[in-house]
Amino acid sequence: MVEERRKEQRYFVREGALAFVGTTAATITDISRSGMGLKVIDFDEQQDKDLTLDIFFADDGFYLPDVPATLVTEHVVPKAFHFSFLSVCRLGVRFGTLTSEQEKALTGFVQHNVIAEA
Numbered sequence: 001m002v003e004e005r006r007k008e009q010r011y012f013v014r015e016g017a018l019a020f021v022g023t024t025a026a027t028i029t030d031i032s033r034s035g036m037g038l039k040v041i042d043f044d045e046q047q048d049k050d051l052t053l054d055i056f057f058a059d060d061g062f063y064l065p066d067v068p069a070t071l072v073t074e075h076v077v078p079k080a081f082h083f084s085f086l087s088v089c090r091l092g093v094r095f096g097t098l099t100s101e102q103e104k105a106l107t108g109f110v111q112h113n114v115i116a117e118a
Contacts, residue, residue, distance in 0.1 A: 008032035011114035020054040026091065028055070030118040031110055035072065035094040037118075042076055042087035051093060055106075057113060064105045068096030 017028040026038035073092035
């Protein structure tokens, strides 16, 4: 049994929400006030511990650049099919120190784009 270390409630996000880690697009799977879960194609590249994210959601025109974050967890997701050529990685990130504008924008993003508690 894995001990839950999160202090904030996580919420599943509507499909289509993305975070860019540099030039790599990642799907946002869940989010809280303190961090989020991402799924990204695993290119066998080592992720830096300190990240800067751009959060994007085309459905409502949301764009929040330069969000400081720290990589907390990284796990390869088991392949659904043995013949699949791509591996998917699940990243858990914690937000760094946010400006008041970034906090306000993230709060709005959560209020408009979550679908259920995680």
